[in-house]
Amino acid sequence: MPVLHPVGPLRARVYWRRRLVVLAVLLAVLGAGAWGTVLLFRGGTDSADGAVAERAGAAPRTPALAQVVPSLSAVRTPVPPPAAQEMAAAAESAAAQTPAPAAPPEPAxxxxxxxxxxxxxxxxxGSAVVGSKPVFELVVTNASAVxxxxxxxxxxxxxxxxxGGGARVWGSNDCFPESGADVRTLAPGEVVVFPVTWGGLSSTPGCAAERTPPPRGDxxxxxxxxxxxxxxxxxxxx
Incomplete structure (x- = not known):
């Protein structure tokens, strides 16, 4: 048969090589066409599925990050145990029931x-010369409302x-004490002034020590x- 036994001026193996090359090209073309058909079919199916999912209102896929990190709504806040709640409620109730301290009674x-x-x-x-006799005043005021x-x-x-160091230098009752009943009724806000003259000398209770003028200073x-x-x-x- 001429197909199996090629006839021509060239050697037979040349014709066989040509036939093998044509056959390989044909197989490659057929394989590429089949693969393209498969890809086209899969792509159309995915698109159709996506369209159907979109029309059906299917929920979108959860992003990968949301799958790893939980949402804040999923984090539960710890709730104190019932005993602690009861103690807090009891403390608030006791504080509410504690009576306010009674106001001091008004003076009669x-x-x-x-x-x-x-x-x-x-x-x-405010100031005086050493050895002088300044006048001080003792002021008594009824600061109450009655x-x-x-x-x-x-x-x-x-x-x-x-x-300046807080040591006692002079007292008005050391050398010349006075006494005598002087009971008074003081009206609200009434002021009573008692002038006292200092002789300018130091003194001690009972006036037993020597009296000398204090030095300058505060x-x-x-x-x-x-x-x-x-x-x-x-x-x-x-």
Missing amino acids: PGGPCTDDMLAIEVRTP PCVRDLDKGLQELILLD YAVRGRLDTKSSPDAPLTLT
Whole structure:
């Protein structure tokens, strides 16, 4: 047969090589066509599936990051145990039921003037020459809203002079003590002033020590009415 036994001027193996080459090309073309058909079919199916999923309202796929990191809504806040809640509620209830501290009773009009109802103050000239005789004032004020009664006896009044270190230098009752009943009813806001002259010399209780003029410097004068004391008032000796 001429197909199996080629006839021509060339050798037979030349014709066989040509036939093998044509056969290989034909097989390659057929294989490429078949692969393209498969790809075309798969692509059409994916597109059709996507369209059907879109028309059916299917949910989109979850991104890979959302699969790894949980959403904040999924994190649960720890809830205190029931015992702790009951204790907190009991504490709030006890605090709500605790009565407020009672206000101190108002002073009765015409009663005694307690120390809380009085204001004591000392007034000084601010400065004085060493050896001079400055005048101090002990000021007593009824700071309450009602009239009250207080004994303003001279023996209950006292002024003392203190040096910069707080040491006692002079006292108004050391050498010339006075006494005598002086019970008064003080109206609300009433002010009573008692002037006291200092002789300019030091003194000790009982006036037993030698009296000398204190040196120049800064001092303080403190007043007292029985158990009620005043703030210190400054005095400078020049």
